[in-house]
Every structure is written in structure tokens, then in C-alpha cells.
Amino acid sequence: MRATRWEARLVLPVSEERDHVQGPGDAPVTLVEYGDYECPYCGEAYPIVKQIQERMEEQLRFVFRNFPISTAHPHAEYAAEAAEAAAAQDRFWEMHDHLYEHQQRLRVDDLRSYAQAIELDLDLFDKELAEHVHADRVHEDFLSGVRSGVNGTPTFFINGMRHDDPYDLETLLVALEAAAELGKGGG
């Protein structure tokens, strides 16, 4: 007898209010990444996503959600909470970029220095980090990933469907452009 099968679809739809979004809301293709700030594969994917954003411009909306795997990466949870603390001060993407550009240094002092570099209110940042104010949000992201079939990081979704192919620049770009064509066709 065949075992159960399930579809790898994004179960938590992208929300402009809830999510961290780059690119226009009416872009024909939305790329969602579930990532971990300490994961080296996510670090490799980071410049690839940047290049794709440059190439696709207004055709692409990019969304990042947290998927920290603390079992393997002891600093990942705190880094994710730091990014959310920056988001609370409208600086999510600046912190996101800082974290991926300094993946080897994610201790609390490092996170603090990045917060300083992007001119956050440091007292508020410290307080929110110490009190784990954003832990629930990070966990909500994580669980939405688990329920969507995220099985490691990074995992990408293109217009809501899990991208199971490699995520090198060329492969990802081909998949995104194909999805953009479909999206523009009114599908």
C-alpha cells in the first residue's frame, strides 16, 4: 500500500502586514525563504538572492521567515530575535543583511554592535532581546515552515510551492522567471 503523500505548499500565506517583504505587493512572483542566520548554506544563498533581486527588479517580491535550528546552530535563535527586534524599529532588512554578512560572529555582543551600526535604539533593543519579546514570532515562523514542508535551510517557496531543485543563481532564476510568466498570464 502506498504511504501517505502530502503537498509542500506554504500554509501561512504571505502577509504584507506580518511579513518582512522587499519588492512590490503586485509583483508576479513571490519568493519566500525560510532561513537560519547561522546556517552556512543560507549564507551561500544570501548573495544569490541579492543578485536575483537586482536582475528581476519589480518582477519579484522577496519574503524572509525565520527557521533557526538551534540544535545545530547555538546562536541562530538569538540572531533571529535580534532581526525581529530591528524590525520592531523598522530596520529589519538592515539587520538581516548585517547578520548574513557577519555570519561567523553572532554572539550577543556582536548583535549589539550591529544594532549600534544601524542606529537602533539600543536600550530598547537590549530590553527586547533580554526579555525574548520576539521569541513567539520567531517560533510562529518556524512552525509555519515545519507545516509547509521545510526540511532544512534554506528552503524556498515560489508563489507558494516549495522549490525542490537546487538554489544556484541560474536554476533559481529560471524557476522564478517561469513563475513570473505564469503569474503575468493571469494564472
Add this chain to the structure above:
Amino acid sequence: MSDELRTDPGSRRDEGDPRAGTALPPGTAAPDFALPSTLDGPLGPGDGRGRPLILVFYPADWSPVCTDQLTLYQEVMPEFEKHDAALFGISVDGRWCHLAFAKDRNLRFPLLADFEPKGEVARAYGVYRAEDGTSERALFVIDPAGVVSWSYVSPTEVNPGADGILRALEDLAAKGVAR
């Protein structure tokens, strides 16, 4: 739409894999066993009796896909525990190998050694790969009464994730089997 986007059909070989047909199906009594484990004593399905039990057969310690899969399960453990479920990992590796692997990867659930006679438990569950000398990458959820309530065989190179297990545990709870 997904099919158009997938340029490599080989990445989703779960459709029609003939080996998937051999895994014990839902409704079967889970075969009993007692295997050496990373805990002090041997473990078997009886040790999870009264709770749902998740059995995770995987091909080998240290191989990249297994590692991601088991690390993910450790991370998702609080969700499994909400269903009062226990989880055992099982491969044909020996106990000392399991101990080193679990320590290196911070795995806190028990790993069971299906080592001697090699693969005997995997065979009993219908998930032994004789050509490789390892088990399939297979998941079983066993209900508190010891009956298989869900099983799934993944292509060995594909990490099946945790969603299927969570769904199976939810189905079990909905049926009122879990106490």
C-alpha cells in the same frame, strides 16, 4: 503549477517507488523488539506503550541527509511532545557509533542499534534495503495500543521533514486513540 517549475523529476521520486510498498501499512500490529540504544538499556515499542511512538528508520549515522532530518526532529521535539509522543531513531549502526553521533549533533532522543542480527527490525517493518545493507528512510507512527497508524517511505536522498508525522499525530488525537 508545481510541475512546470520542477525541471528535475528525479528530485521527487516518492511517486511510484516500488520499495515503498513493502513498509507495514496502517492497521498492522507493530512488531515487538528490544534493541541496544543510546540510553542505558535496550528499547522497544513496549517502552513507548501508552503513548504514541514515532519510529524513524534512517540509512546511516553521519550521512548528510540523515543529519538534517534528525536535527530537525530534535528541533521539532516540543511539538511532538505536545502529543505526548516518544521518538526513536533506528539504523544499522552500532551503539558506540550512535553515541558519538548523538553527542556530536546534540540529539537527545534515543538512537537504536539494529546491528545484530543486522537489520532484523528493519526487515520486520518491511523497510530493509538488502542491496545497500541499510534500512530505508522510513517513518512509522504507532498508536498507544501498539498498532501502526501511519507509515511513509521517503526516497533515501530526500529528507521527509516533520509535517507528515505531525499530521499523523493529529489524526491519532482526533480519533481519540491517544490518551
